[in-house]
Amino acid sequence: MKISMQMSVVLAAILAAICFGVAITGFSSLGDIADPVQRADGRGFAWFWTFLGIVAVTFGVLGAWIVKTHKDSEDAQPRVRERTRQ
Secondary structure, X not given: OOOOHHHHHHHHHHHHHHHHHHHHHHHHOHHHOOOHHHXXXXXXXXXXXXXXXXXXXXXXXXXXXXXXHXXXXXXXXXXXXXXXXX
16 A cells, blocks of 8 residues: 555644654553553553654644655656757
8 A cells, every 4th residue: 555745644643643642642641650660660551652753743743844845856856858859
């Protein structure tokens, strides 16, 4: 299955929103945990989802940058092709 670069940016944004939502839920529920070991595990779980959200945002920004620079290079390419055909 092929997806377009624009679709990958949208999917990265959706994944980042889900990951950050899980992380926020994890951080907000830390106060309800009485056991220090479970609290440390919950904090690690929340930080892991935060990390996944950061990775998704990074890939989304990278994808958006590729889409933008690829469109700029497509604008310049037809002129070069026209010159070589003549």
